[in-house]
Amino acid sequence: MTTVEQLYETLDQRRRPEDVAEIIIELLKNKLTKHEWTLLEKAAKGSLKRSMFGYTSMLETFGTAAGAEKQITKAIEIFKIAESEKSDYNNAENIEAFLNRISPLIQKSVGQNNFKSDRLNKIQRIEAGLDISKRNYNKKWRLLKRIEKRLYKYIQESKKIEFQKIAKHGLSHTINQQDFEADLNTACFIAYFNARSGLRSTFTNQSQERPFDEICEMLFNRCKENPDRTNWQAIAYIYTTEEVLQHLTDEQKGTLLGRWTEILREIAEFLGELWNENDINRKTMAVKKGNDSTTWNNTAGAWNKARDNWMNLIYALGMEYILEDLSFGKVMRLMAADVIAWHLSTGGKLDPNTEVWNRVPLPWEVFQGKEFCNKKMIVEACRKAELDPEKSGWIAPRTHQVSRFTPTPELVHGVIVSNPFLASVLRKNKYFSGKV
Structure with missing residues (x-):
């Protein structure tokens, strides 16, 4: 595998920025200025x-x-089916195709799964030509x-995992390899920013680490130096x-807008299901027993990223007038009650x-046309909340500042641990998870 292929593989992974920086240094080698090499080396020295030990306890x-x-495999054995070629049944389309092909063999309709009313009785089996015992049927x-x-x-x-990826790094995991490898500067910026975007949240009463750091800025500047490539x-x-976006045609922007709109539709549908399944305290958004906080937070993150x-x-297409008639807000994540208490105890609010979030209609219901908001x-x-609607990203694109590079900490459920082996032991023994 070539170095650029290794870099491409990181797009669908959760590699540490330090390890991606190491690959970038190897890939660019003599193409870096002294300043650029020094910045990358700040990260790569921690690879x-x-x-x-060359080890991290965090999944990569x-x-x-x-x-299925x-x-x-069991069904092929029981139905005595001859498979002409091996199919991938870690694929929804193949599983559905198998069901549609095999279910008619016993006159079962896909989706009809009531054991009392949807099975054939003895007479119906005879009429259908099924010469098998009741037990076999x-x-x-x-x-x-x-x-x-x-x-x-x-x-x-699969939907949950896809939304988790979107929440972290948008659509970078869907970039095809040919487009990724077409320009090395593009590839390096995307891969490093992807790794920074995938950083896990830490247990803190302060704001989380911002992904766009000084190394991102340097790699992005290399892209700007050769805009045509x-x-x-x-x-x-x-x-x-x-x-x-100023470098994209209106057609490219429109295509991307259509894709993000469809993603918002899919997330809105799933958020509605989660909201109905979880008894969430909307006023405080504090986690309580029975809440699936992991799925909710990943999906909320995906909504906010897509939004x-x-x-x-x-805004890039000059269509911000849409917001006068339709505007849907952010989705708040669930917070641990102890983090909220910690924040309040240190003078926060x-x-x-x-x-x-509490003053406007639920955003997925607005998107689905069930509620109105503009x-x-x-x-x-x-x-009323004493918040700037533009700078906070509620009605306009959010701006960001460049953060300094900081080494990736070893974490156990968001808590920083100094040693990766210690982290493994703590995770194995369920520390920081409410189990001990």
């Missing part, structure tokens, strides 16, 4: 490759959803039902600022964004 990949390989029927259940779970888990469309998948990109694009309503809610 696992240069570490004495996102989760994966389990398909096990269940379908029930066994096959139950197995197909389990495969359907697995398919639904696989789709749900830079793949701005690929960069826009992860970094949709005005400076980037930011959507907002950037409508409830996040003013939460106050705005720019005027959000501006008024921000005013």
Whole structure:
């Protein structure tokens, strides 16, 4: 595998910025100025490759959803089916195709899974030409039902993982390899910013580390030095600022806007389901027993990321007038009650964004047309919460400042631990998770 191929693989992973910086130094080698090399070296010196132990307790990949390989293998055996070629059953389309192909063999309709009313009785089996025993029929029927259940779970888990990726780094994991490798400066900026964007949240009563650091700025400046060679469309998948979008055609912007709008639709549907399933305290957004905070926070993060990109694009296209008739707000994450108490005890107060969240209609219901909200309503809610509606990103693209590079900490459930081996032990013994 070439160095640039290694760099491309990191887009769908959670590699530490230090390790990505190490790959970039190897890739650019003599193309870096002394200042650029010094900045990259600040990160690369902490890479696992240069570490004495070369180990981190934190996962370097996102989760994966389990398909129906096990269940379908059993079904092939029980139904005595000859498979001409091996299929991938960690794939929703293939699982669905298998069900549609096999279910008619016992006259079962896909989606009809009521054990009392949807099975065939003895007479119906005879009329259908099924010369099998009741026990054999029930066994096959139950197995197909389990495969359907697995398919639904696989789709749900895949959706959660996809939204988690979007929440962290937008659409960078969907960039194809050819576009990524077309320009090295583009590739290096995307890969490093992707790694910085994937940093985990730390347990703190202060703001989280901002992903765009001084190394991001340096790599982005290299892209600006050769604007004709830079793949701005690929960069826009992860970094949709005005400076980037000005290099795209209106058609490219429109296509990207359509994609983010569809993503918002998918997230809105899922948020509605989660809201109904979880008894969430909207006023404080404090986690309570029974809340699936991980799924909610990942999905809320995906909504906010998609909304930011959507907002950037409508402004870039001169379509901000839309907000006068339709404007949907952010989605607040759930916070641990002890973090809220810690924040209040140190002189802080409830996040003013939460106050705005409580004053405007639920954003996914606005997007779905179930509630009405526009720019005027959000501006008024921000005013009452003493929050700048533009700088806070409620009605305009958010601006950001360049942060200094800081080494990636070893974490156990957000708590900083000095040693990766200690972190492994603490995680294994369920420290910081309320189990001990």
